[in-house]
Amino acid sequence: MASAAGIAALASIRATWAEEIKRIVKNGRINQSVSRWCYGKIPLDKFCDICAQMGLKGIDLLQPDELPAAKKAGLVCTMLFSHSLTEGLAHTKNHDECLAKLKTSINAASEFGFPNVICFPGNRYGISEDDGIKNTVEGIKKIIAHAEQKNVTLHLEYLNSKVDHKDYMFDNMKFGVEVCKQVGSDRVKILYDIYHAQIMEGDIIRTIQKNKQYIGHYHTGGVPGRNDIDETQEVYYPAIMKAILKTGYTGYIAHEFMPKSSDPLKSLERAIEICDV
Numbered sequence: 080m081a082s083a084a085g086i087a088a089l090a091s092i093r094a095t096w097a098e099e100i101k102r103i104v105k106n107g108r109i110n111q112s113v114s115r116w117c118y119g120k121i122p123l124d125k126f127c128d129i130c131a132q133m134g135l136k137g138i139d140l141l142q143p144d145e146l147p148a149a150k151k152a153g154l155v156c157t158m159l160f161s162h163s164l165t166e167g168l169a170h171t172k173n174h175d176e177c178l179a180k181l182k183t184s185i186n187a188a189s190e191f192g193f194p195n196v197i198c199f200p201g202n203r204y205g206i207s208e209d210d211g212i213k214n215t216v217e218g219i220k221k222i223i224a225h226a227e228q229k230n231v232t233l234h235l236e237y238l239n240s241k242v243d244h245k246d247y248m249f250d251n252m253k254f255g256v257e258v259c260k261q262v263g264s265d266r267v268k269i270l271y272d273i274y275h276a277q278i279m280e281g282d283i284i285r286t287i288q289k290n291k292q293y294i295g296h297y298h299t300g301g302v303p304g305r306n307d308i309d310e311t312q313e314v315y316y317p318a319i320m321k322a323i324l325k326t327g328y329t330g331y332i333a334h335e336f337m338p339k340s341s342d343p344l345k346s347l348e349r350a351i352e353i354c355d356v
Contacts, residue, residue: 100344103351104134109320111351112137112157112333114298115145118343127152129344133351139298139333140197143187156193157331158234158270158296159184167201168218169211169248178222181233185222189229195296195331196226197270198233200248200258211248216261226266234270234296235259239278243305250279252286259293268295272335277302277314284322291326299350300336307339307346308353320356 104111115138118126127148130138137155141148149156162180166173177198184196200215219233226233235258240250249255255269271294273283280286287294301312308316323332332354338346 100129100132102132102134103348104355106355107134108324109354109356110136110329110331111354112139112155112331113347114139114333114335115141117335117337118347120343123148124151127154130154133348135351137331137333139331139335143184146187146191146193149193150191155331156188156191157195157333159188159193159196161196161198163201164199164238164244165202165247167199167248168215169200169202169206170204171214171217173201174214174218174221177218181222182225185226185229185231185233188231194230195232195234198235199238200235200254202244202246203248204246208248208254212254212257212261215248215258219258219262219267223262223264223266227264231266232295233267235267236270237272237275237279239275241278242303243275250275252276252280252290256290256293269293270296270298272298272300273314273316273319274298274300274302274305274336283314283319287319287322287326291328294328296330297323297332298335299332299354300334305336307336308334308350316353317356320354324356 113135123145131152131154137157138149139158140160141156142160146156161184162177168177188196200211235249235255237249237255238244238247240247259267299308301308302314334350340346
């Protein structure tokens with residue numbers, strides 16, 4: 080049975096759905112998006128409408144069968160799901176399954192004219208980083224020609240192995256950069272998740288400046304806790320957004336945090352304001 084507080088919170092969210100949503104984006108120099116899973120209680124079609132009204136350009140991390148909802152609202156699916164986060168490309172035994180799911184997502188992205196598909200090396204399970212790089216490169220090379228043909232970019236995500244994803248392979252920038260270099264295609268990039276990168280290595284702005292040619296997508300999130308990106312956490316997002324703009328970046332930056340507010344759309348509005356530099 081839901082608690083009284085939970086019922087009240089849900090009532091607040093539902094009231095917000097019924098309100099007229101105001102446009103939040105004013106400057107629009109940053110192409111902002113938002114990860115769907117963080118707002119899963121809101122029906123997808125309604126959420127797409129809300130995002131469009133706020134001035135967001137897209138929604139991150141949809142499944143292929145969810146793409147029509149984004150398209151209908153005039154949004155881009157800025158990143159499609161594909162295969163398992165843990166059972167990834169760093170192990171050759173996973174390649175057949177991973178590549179089949181990547182092909183499905185690449186085809187769906189291409190059909191709708193959407194640009195990006197996510198992929199993962201997965202967990203280490205005892206293998207060395209060098210072997211992980213070798214196997215990940217081998218796997219991506221098997222599918223990259225198809226991605227190139229379809230004008231879709233694969234994005235290998237950087238995640239932390241310290242707090243949220245124990246044993247995850249791509250937990251340092253060197254790993255992703257080396258994979259990109261060895262694959263040698265503009266259709267493979269790094270999804271640089273600022274929350275995860277801050278936990279593992281920090282030095283966010285200098286890392287962005289140094290590796291701008293390898294980064295194709297960004298995620299936000301407050302540190303610690305992966306909550307709102309406001310003044311309660313340690314990362315100063317306005318400076319990071321300005322640094323990203325200075326690199327000439329024209330892709331998408333997706334908010335991927337768990338809202339603290341009983342009204343999660345208020346948290347999203349505030350994040351949009353903070354990043355609309």
